[in-house]
Amino acid sequence: MPSAWRLKALSAAALLACGLAAQAQTPATPPASAVAGARPTPPAAAPDAAEPKAYDKVITKDASTQAGLFTLHEQKGKFYFEIPKAKLDQNLLMVATAKSVPANTDHAGRALNRDVVRFVLRNHKVYLEEISFAYQGDPSRAIHSAVERSQRATVLAVVPVEAYGKDGAPVIEVSKLFTTEVGDFTARPLVRAAGLDSARSYLDKGRAFPTSLRMDAVHTYTLAPQPLPPGLPLPPGFQMPPQPVRSGTVDMAYSIVELPAQPMMPRQHDDRVGFFSTAHVDYATDDHESTRKRWIARWRLEKKDPGAALSEPVKPVVWYIDSATPEFLVPYIKKGVEAWNVAFEAAGFKNAIQARPFPTKAEDPEFDPDDVRYSLIRWVPSPVPNAYGPHLSDPRSGEILNANIVMYHNILQLQRDWYVTQAGAVDKRAQQLPLPNDLMGDLVAYVVTHEVGHSLGLPHNMKASSTYPTEKLRDPAWLKTMGHVPTLMDYSRFNYLVQPEDKVDTALLFPKVGPYDLFAVRWGYSPIAGATSPEAERATLDAWAREQDSKPWLRFTTPKAEGDLGENTEAVGDADAVLATTWGTKNLQRIVKGLPKMAMAPGRDDRALQELYRAVWGQWGRELGHVAAIVGGYETQNKHGSQPGTIATPTTRANQARAVKFLGEQILATPTWALEPTVTERLPVSEPATLLLNTQRQVLRNLLERSRTARLQLHEAQLGAKAYRVSDLLADLRGAVYSELQGSAAPSPHRRNLQLTYLGVLNERLNNHNPANADDARSAVRAELRTLQALFSAKAAQAGDAGAKAHWGELSHSAQASLDPKLAQAFAPALPLVRPGFAEESCWPGREAWLLQGLSSEEDHSGHRH
Numbered sequence: 001m002p003s004a005w006r007l008k009a010l011s012a013a014a015l016l017a018c019g020l021a022a023q024a025q026t027p028a029t030p031p032a033s034a035v036a037g038a039r040p041t042p043p044a045a046a047p048d049a050a051e052p053k054a055y056d057k058v059i060t061k062d063a064s065t066q067a068g069l070f071t072l073h074e075q076k077g078k079f080y081f082e083i084p085k086a087k088l089d090q091n092l093l094m095v096a097t098a099k100s101v102p103a104n105t106d107h108a109g110r111a112l113n114r115d116v117v118r119f120v121l122r123n124h125k126v127y128l129e130e131i132s133f134a135y136q137g138d139p140s141r142a143i144h145s146a147v148e149r150s151q152r153a154t155v156l157a158v159v160p161v162e163a164y165g166k167d168g169a170p171v172i173e174v175s176k177l178f179t180t181e182v183g184d185f186t187a188r189p190l191v192r193a194a195g196l197d198s199a200r201s202y203l204d205k206g207r208a209f210p211t212s213l214r215m216d217a218v219h220t221y222t223l224a225p226q227p228l229p230p231g232l233p234l235p236p237g238f239q240m241p242p243q244p245v246r247s248g249t250v251d252m253a254y255s256i257v258e259l260p261a262q263p264m265m266p267r268q269h270d271d272r273v274g275f276f277s278t279a280h281v282d283y284a285t286d287d288h289e290s291t292r293k294r295w296i297a298r299w300r301l302e303k304k305d306p307g308a309a310l311s312e313p314v315k316p317v318v319w320y321i322d323s324a325t326p327e328f329l330v331p332y333i334k335k336g337v338e339a340w341n342v343a344f345e346a347a348g349f350k351n352a353i354q355a356r357p358f359p360t361k362a363e364d365p366e367f368d369p370d371d372v373r374y375s376l377i378r379w380v381p382s383p384v385p386n387a388y389g390p391h392l393s394d395p396r397s398g399e400i401l402n403a404n405i406v407m408y409h410n411i412l413q414l415q416r417d418w419y420v421t422q423a424g425a426v427d428k429r430a431q432q433l434p435l436p437n438d439l440m441g442d443l444v445a446y447v448v449t450h451e452v453g454h455s456l457g458l459p460h461n462m463k464a465s466s467t468y469p470t471e472k473l474r475d476p477a478w479l480k481t482m483g484h485v486p487t488l489m490d491y492s493r494f495n496y497l498v499q500p501e502d503k504v505d506t507a508l509l510f511p512k513v514g515p516y517d518l519f520a521v522r523w524g525y526s527p528i529a530g531a532t533s534p535e536a537e538r539a540t541l542d543a544w545a546r547e548q549d550s551k552p553w554l555r556f557t558t559p560k561a562e563g564d565l566g567e568n569t570e571a572v573g574d575a576d577a578v579l580a581t582t583w584g585t586k587n588l589q590r591i592v593k594g595l596p597k598m599a600m601a602p603g604r605d606d607r608a609l610q611e612l613y614r615a616v617w618g619q620w621g622r623e624l625g626h627v628a629a630i631v632g633g634y635e636t637q638n639k640h641g642s643q644p645g646t647i648a649t650p651t652t653r654a655n656q657a658r659a660v661k662f663l664g665e666q667i668l669a670t671p672t673w674a675l676e677p678t679v680t681e682r683l684p685v686s687e688p689a690t691l692l693l694n695t696q697r698q699v700l701r702n703l704l705e706r707s708r709t710a711r712l713q714l715h716e717a718q719l720g721a722k723a724y725r726v727s728d729l730l731a732d733l734r735g736a737v738y739s740e741l742q743g744s745a746a747p748s749p750h751r752r753n754l755q756l757t758y759l760g761v762l763n764e765r766l767n768n769h770n771p772a773n774a775d776d777a778r779s780a781v782r783a784e785l786r787t788l789q790a791l792f793s794a795k796a797a798q799a800g801d802a803g804a805k806a807h808w809g810e811l812s813h814s815a816q817a818s819l820d821p822k823l824a825q826a827f828a829p830a831l832p833l834v835r836p837g838f839a840e841e842s843c844w845p846g847r848e849a850w851l852l853q854g855l856s857s858e859e860d861h862s863g864h865r866h
Contacts, residue, residue, distance in 0.1 A: 068208025336448030466566025565633030664736030
């Protein structure tokens with residue numbers, strides 16, 4: 001359209017719009033005030049929107065009503081709380097959970113936030129306030145009122161009162177509370193969102209129960225742009241092209257739970273014994289300072305017969321087994337839950353821990369899995385190979401109120417991989433796929449028992465397993481009475497030390513509720529006669545904790561010590577990790593040879609073979625990590641008060657040198673057994689070499705990480721010439737990695753890759769540092785690079801073979817480049833610093849990122865395998 005015509009058209013449109021607007025504002029009939037002689041009529045007063053309406057105008061006869069903690073009304077898609085006056089200003093626990101999540105996003109069932117809240121009525125408005133128990137004081141002391149005044153509850157939201165019930169109960173419409181981001185009750189971090197789109201979010205349904213409310217909402221988030229992979233080389237001035245707007249929808253479940261009217265008497269936390277806890281600062285002490293106190297998390301178990309040594313509890317702890325659970329697993333899950341009764345009998349309680357299937361309506365008409373009065377074991381259809389056991393507790397006392405254990409379906413696959421690679425050499429049932437149902441049932445029961453332990457208040461304990469004598473762990477008599485680990489709360493899985501010739505019953509390969517578990521449950525749950533306050537229990541609890549002095553397998557993590565060589569995940573026999581890994585490696589060699597027969601069958605592709613081969617490497621990497629932990633390691637025991645002696649003793653020079661020598665022989669020398677031709681011929685051609693080099697690189701990085709070399713320097717400061725120093729470590733690694741410097745043998749391709757990779761690790765260690773942090777080990781690394789550069793240069797000059805000359809010359813050039821600040825970035829890190837043998841957040845970590853780096857399987861890039 002010509003510009004003149006365009007201007008005319010726009011002008012006409014503007015005039016038309018103005019005319020329409022004026023017409024809309026002009027009444028068809030003149031107002032009375034415009035008629036001659038008429039008295040002006042004042043405009044009608046608009047109703048005050050802040051004023052409540054009549055009850056029956058808000059909650060009509062068409063409303064659907066449920067009685068419960070609050071009366072819940074629903075009508076025309078809106079939900080209303082009618083809050084009894086007695087419930088105003090009352091402490092309530094509010095919990096947000098992600099019930100369903102977008103594909104490839106974390107875990108369904110993930111707890112997002114929990115806080116104590118209260119509803120406060122003021123001037124026809126109800127304020128939702130978040131309450132903190134961070135500071136406390138004895139109500140009988142003068143400072144109590146000051147402590148109370150110093151903590152202001154945070155206002156999270158305000159909602160107008162729509163009406164009042166007959167007893168003065170305010171009625172509020174609650175969509176705003178559950179369709180917006182109120183406080184930290186949001187799934188934004190879960191889905192990595194930029195913001196919540198309220199137009200695509202809504203309140204779906206609500207349920208009222210006698211002591212709680214459950215509100216389900218749908219939240220739709222605009223997702224943040226996906227970041228570039230770290231370390232990706234980009235040209236100068238590169239900018240990401242615009243990315244399409246992505247969204248993710250989460251089904252949210254909000255529970256508002258009534259806290260007990262009378263808090264349970266708390267029990268003081270002691271970090272010598274493992275319990276989850278709640279913390280606060282206590283100003284009402286006689287220590288002339290504020291004191292940080294913690295209460296352990298535990299269920300309220302009270303004896304029906306307080307005078308009996310063994311009594312049933314007034315209220316047992318019961319888990320209900322999800323009706324979605326595969327039928328053949330239900331009895332095994334029940335067995336896994338109730339395995340804890342042996343520990344509670346040691347604490348004086350009979351039949352305290354129970355498991356039941358979901359009841360029918362006829363059996364229990366009140367049962368509803370959404371009611372927080374019931375603890376559940378949920379079976380989640382998810383490809384995530386995981387399980388976890390969270391709990392809700394009263395922050396005033398630590399009382400556990402609810403614990404829903406989540407079992408992800410693919411925990412079956414992870415248990416298969418672990419059992420095959422840890423027990424496949426001695427259990428014939430694990431030498432053919434698929435595993436039989438009875439074996440898989442026992443594997444699932446073990447997972448359930450571990451997660452129930454968390455739900456009873458027990459955290460992980462990696463320490464206790466390192467106190468068992470390694471040589472005893474192949475002895476059937478020891479295993480029958482003590483097990484291969486003292487606690488089921490370790491990350492230790494199955495006894496991979498047992499050799500075929502030991503003839504050990506396969507039932508003894510499984511962890512079980514052990515001596516530490518009995519000790520911890522007795523310490524946390526046994527009633528203490530005559531004690532009417534937490535302070536009155538201290539002497540008895542301290543005496544019980546000191547049993548650890550004479551029984552080391554009752555010990556728990558030492559929080560004040562660093563580098564405990566026994567704080568290993570996935571470890572069996574780490575009192576002597578070299579011996580344990582020697583036996584473990586023998587079994588892995590047997591298992592690798594058996595993989596083709598086990599995993600390859602008519603009508604089946606090679607996927608299981610590839611998965612199990614990777615699992616072998618993962619298992620071996622963890623075992624090698626246990627050996628590496630010896631270097632710079634300490635032997636520790638947590639102690640309190642008058643307990644004599646040090647909490648940390650450096651391990652000996654000989655022990656550390658033995659560990660490095662073992663690693664040199666096992667992984668830095670090419671392990672031909674791990675490259676078994678009958679397996680590798682069915683894999684992508686680069687995969688075996690990639691797995692080998694990744695494992696070698698991670699072992700080297702593990703040995704040279706900053707915290708480890710710092711501990712070696714502390715050893716030197718403590719022990720002087722008796723210490724194993726950073727220079728000793730570097731010299732030993734030089735001999736293992738570059739053994740071809742002595743003699744005429746040319747390094748193989750695998751060795752050449754290792755030798756160049758080690759230079760990259762040294763370069764990374766020297767040049768990737770924070771100048772603000774002292775790192776004395778860099779001087780030793782720099783000296784080692786100078787030594788290597790000279791040796792490589794000399795070797796290149798002597799080499800007669802052109803290939804060998806080129807290799808040694810390249811190493812010489814690379815070492816020189818690392819010493820030159822202008823060239824030091826030639827060897828950028830190829831992998832994130834992940835240590836073999838150290839788990840992430842999950843209870844059931846699967847394949848490690850360090851292991852799979854460089855492999856191309858779509859599944860392995862999903863982010864859900866570790």
